[in-house]
Amino acid sequence: MARVLVEELRRKIAAIEARPLVVPGGAVPGEAMRHAGEGRSVVPLGVPEIDHLLGGGLARGDLHEVTGATPRQDGAATGFALALAARLMAMRPGPLLWAQQAMSAQEAGAPYGPGLSLLGLNPGRLLIVHSGNARDTLWAAEEGLSCRALALVLAELWDGRALSLIASRRLRLAAQASGVPVLLLSGRNADAPSAASTRWGVAARSDAGLSFSAHALGRPRWKIALDKNRGGRLGAWTVEWKSDAYRFHLSSAHSGALAALSFDRPDHARSAAHGAE
Amino acid sequence: MRDRRRTAPNEASRTALLVTVAKTEKALRLVALNKAAACAGLTSGMALADARAMLPVLDVVEDGPEADAALLRDVAQWCGRYTPLVALDRPRGLFLDICGCAHLFGGEAALVDDLLMRLAGAGFAAAAAVAPTPGAAFALARHGGGFIAEDGIVDALAPLPLSALRLDQENVAALDRLGLKRIGQLIDAPRAPLAARLGETLLKRFDQALGRMAEPISPLTPVPRFSAERRFIEPLALADGIAACLKSLTTHLAAALERRGGGARRLDLVLFGVAGSRVSITVSTSRPLRDAGRMAELLNERLAALAPRADKDTGFDVIRLSAPVTAPLDPVQIGITDGSLGGDGGSEDLARLIDRLGARFGLRRIVRLSPLDSHIPEFAVAAVPAVLEALRNGSAWPEDASAEDDDAPARPMRLIEPPEPVDAIAEVPDGPPVRFSWRRMSYRVARAEGPERLAPEWWHARGGAHLTRDYYRVEDEDGRRFWLYRAGLYIQETASPRWFIHGIFA
Numbered sequence: 001m002a003r004v005l006v007e008e009l010r011r012k013i014a015a016i017e018a019r020p021l022v023v024p025g026g027a028v029p030g031e032a033m034r035h036a037g038e039g040r041s042v043v044p045l046g047v048p049e050i051d052h053l054l055g056g057g058l059a060r061g062d063l064h065e066v067t068g069a070t071p072r073q074d075g076a077a078t079g080f081a082l083a084l085a086a087r088l089m090a091m092r093p094g095p096l097l098w099a100q101q102a103m104s105a106q107e108a109g110a111p112y113g114p115g116l117s118l119l120g121l122n123p124g125r126l127l128i129v130h131s132g133n134a135r136d137t138l139w140a141a142e143e144g145l146s147c148r149a150l151a152l153v154l155a156e157l158w159d160g161r162a163l164s165l166i167a168s169r170r171l172r173l174a175a176q177a178s179g180v181p182v183l184l185l186s187g188r189n190a191d192a193p194s195a196a197s198t199r200w201g202v203a204a205r206s207d208a209g210l211s212f213s214a215h216a217l218g219r220p221r222w223k224i225a226l227d228k229n230r231g232g233r234l235g236a237w238t239v240e241w242k243s244d245a246y247r248f249h250l251s252s253a254h255s256g257a258l259a260a261l262s263f264d265r266p267d268h269a270r271s272a273a274h275g276a277e
Numbered sequence: 278m279r280d281r282r283r284t285a286p287n288e289a290s291r292t293a294l295l296v297t298v299a300k301t302e303k304a305l306r307l308v309a310l311n312k313a314a315a316c317a318g319l320t321s322g323m324a325l326a327d328a329r330a331m332l333p334v335l336d337v338v339e340d341g342p343e344a345d346a347a348l349l350r351d352v353a354q355w356c357g358r359y360t361p362l363v364a365l366d367r368p369r370g371l372f373l374d375i376c377g378c379a380h381l382f383g384g385e386a387a388l389v390d391d392l393l394m395r396l397a398g399a400g401f402a403a404a405a406a407v408a409p410t411p412g413a414a415f416a417l418a419r420h421g422g423g424f425i426a427e428d429g430i431v432d433a434l435a436p437l438p439l440s441a442l443r444l445d446q447e448n449v450a451a452l453d454r455l456g457l458k459r460i461g462q463l464i465d466a467p468r469a470p471l472a473a474r475l476g477e478t479l480l481k482r483f484d485q486a487l488g489r490m491a492e493p494i495s496p497l498t499p500v501p502r503f504s505a506e507r508r509f510i511e512p513l514a515l516a517d518g519i520a521a522c523l524k525s526l527t528t529h530l531a532a533a534l535e536r537r538g539g540g541a542r543r544l545d546l547v548l549f550g551v552a553g554s555r556v557s558i559t560v561s562t563s564r565p566l567r568d569a570g571r572m573a574e575l576l577n578e579r580l581a582a583l584a585p586r587a588d589k590d591t592g593f594d595v596i597r598l599s600a601p602v603t604a605p606l607d608p609v610q611i612g613i614t615d616g617s618l619g620g621d622g623g624s625e626d627l628a629r630l631i632d633r634l635g636a637r638f639g640l641r642r643i644v645r646l647s648p649l650d651s652h653i654p655e656f657a658v659a660a661v662p663a664v665l666e667a668l669r670n671g672s673a674w675p676e677d678a679s680a681e682d683d684d685a686p687a688r689p690m691r692l693i694e695p696p697e698p699v700d701a702i703a704e705v706p707d708g709p710p711v712r713f714s715w716r717r718m719s720y721r722v723a724r725a726e727g728p729e730r731l732a733p734e735w736w737h738a739r740g741g742a743h744l745t746r747d748y749y750r751v752e753d754e755d756g757r758r759f760w761l762y763r764a765g766l767y768i769q770e771t772a773s774p775r776w777f778i779h780g781i782f783a
Contacts, residue, residue, distance in 0.1 A: 143633055
């Protein structure tokens with residue numbers, strides 16, 4: 001009797017937290033699996049190691065934050081966010097709303113159609129809205145999240161300080177209500193408080209050795225650290241983006257999962273130490 | 278028709294003697310004066326020296342015709358609360374066509390009283406007359422004001438001086454020499470000799486005043502075909518009340534649009550405050566719009582943004598909504614396309630989103646990217662206002678343009694426009710850079726691809742794009758990737774080529 005009660009409670013909690021039900025001590029019972037699948041749809045990144053930690057993939061109607069792992073990594077963070085966007089858009093019809101603070105376009109560069117196209121993101125499906133301050137950008141993003149016809153919303157803030165915990169929670173709730181995913185490029189510190197379901201610290205990753213040949217650069221490559229994961233453990237990997245297949249690939253043996261000390265709270269010291277390796 | 282005259286453009290106090298002066302015929306002459314100055318015996322056109330001799334305490338202000346004109350325009354727009362047909366009669370008059378409007382205010386007399394009272398409250402000395410023709414109203418407003426019935430024009434105008442006919446000084450003086458002083462004297466005078474001696478203007482003005490020749494007034498703003506308005510005895514101050522009013526106005530407008538098979542592309546909302554303020558809102562839509570609920574939603578959005586500036590204490594008593602720009606829109610059964618019956622639900626949602634964003638930021642801040650036929654990177658793409666059609670139909674972008682298997686993308690995802698100069702060091706003048714500094718940070722290049730040589734489009738005379746560019750995709754030691762170019766071929770085009778950064782790669 002008590003056992004049934006406990007299971008029932010577990011199921012409720014899992015539903016509230018919108019994550020798969022994990023039963024201690026082994027396999028997930030079939031019934032629990034069915035419940036966990038309800039109302040939660042995920043987009044796998046295509047890398048089993050990462051998808052496993054995410055409980056199958058990125059939750060669709062949710063907030064995911066991408067930041068630069070260190071200062072001056074805006075390019076890498078944008079690149080990874082756009083790769084995620086391209087993958088999400090490959091799985092879902094409709095346009096992408098890119099809500100951008102006008103300062104970002106001026107300082108970090110405006111979205112450039114031919115380049116986006118080469119990353120696998122069809123510029124024809126792009127809708128860009130420029131706003132003067134971060135508050136307006138967040139407003140536009142939230143407005144976009146109420147429109148189910150969108151494939152996803154990408155909110156880019158120049159002034160990440162405007163993003164309070166409450167503001168990020170609003171975005172998350174709006175995403176959950178409509179099922180439209182939202183990616184947040186906040187350009188702020190990786191340890192700022194956030195309601196995001198996952199947060200990724202991204203840095204550019206280079207190979208050793210100099211080269212000035214015609215094919216020196218190769219595919220886009222980033223060192224990504226899963227700094228926050230509502231559903232489970234953290235990790236860090238080096239991935240390549242294969243834009244013609246909309247897929248990520250692990251590219252280095254250094255990648256691996258990091259155990260979080262507590263289940264729900266990421267250990268910042270650990271992940272920061274890993275990022276600095 | 279009515280005409281109003283402003284006598285003092287800048288009335289600081291009613292008791293001080295105040296005049297404005299302008300330099301004419303080598304002397305400073307009075308242009309306008311307030312009531313106190315007029316009572317003291319001054320007249321307009323008098324030399325300032327004479328006036329000063331009579332009244333040493335005179336306050337003198339320089340005449341400002343432009344400021345006067347702007348003020349007159351403001352007053353004209355404010356008069357929009359009475360009728361949408363308001364025309365300027367420079368330099369200091371206005372014509373209001375109140376046909377069919379007077380009953381809203383309880384008759385012509387009540388309308389004029391209301392107008393004069395409000396203007397007096399705002400510090401204007403004004404006079405008004407109501408007449409069947411603009412000419413007659415002009416004459417009467419300057420000579421006592423009042424009302425002229427349809428058949429009473431001749432009687433009313435006969436005793437007035439000829440200067441009331443909107444004639445220039447020369448004409449009036451010439452008529453004076455002929456012994457003609459009153460309008461009544463012209464009525465039976467032989468027309469041909471008068472026309473021969475004094476020109477056509479005299480008779481034209483005379484005929485217009487008497488209604489023998491039609492005289493249309495040209496309103497300040499064109500009158501929209503679709504318009505709805507509400508007037509309130511008790512001013513509306515609360516946001517809820519205004520929202521309710523908007524709902525009823527948009528319902529009316531939508532019904533009118535539906536009957537004509539049109540949809541609004543632009544909506545103008547004007548709120549007239551009791552205290553003389555005027556709030557005007559314009560909303561453009563991404564496609565013809567006829568859904569009352571959505572119109573109200575868009576307008577409320579803008580109103581909310583204005584809220585702090587609104588006239589909270591006194592409120593608004595006239596609210597007018599019009600659709601000055603419309604486009605054909607086939608009748609639809611509202612409600613069916615909206616729902617989940619398949620078909621067009623998604624684009625309906627999208628149109629709503631674009632409109633809501635447009636209402637807040639302006640439609641031109643919502644753009645999509647459209648490819649252009651140019652190999653110069655900054656001209657290869659244009660940001661164009663998002664129009665729904667294009668989004669729905671996909672676009673002219675190639676369907677599958679992803680990078681070749683193992684190669685880095687040849688174009689950056691972000692373009693820095695205009696390109697920013699960087700200090701770059703190359704091993705040889707025409708080689709790739711080995712080091713560069715941008716925004717006071719220095720980067721050491723570890724890898725580079727290039728050059729990709731882009732020649733200027735010599736057939737276009739575009740500024741800045743007249744040098745050949747050698748583009749390099751470079752990666753610094755930390756793996757950051759940039760798009761740099763050298764402007765100008767070494768030796769052939771320039772002796773010391775400059776470097777620019779043009780984009781950021783993923």
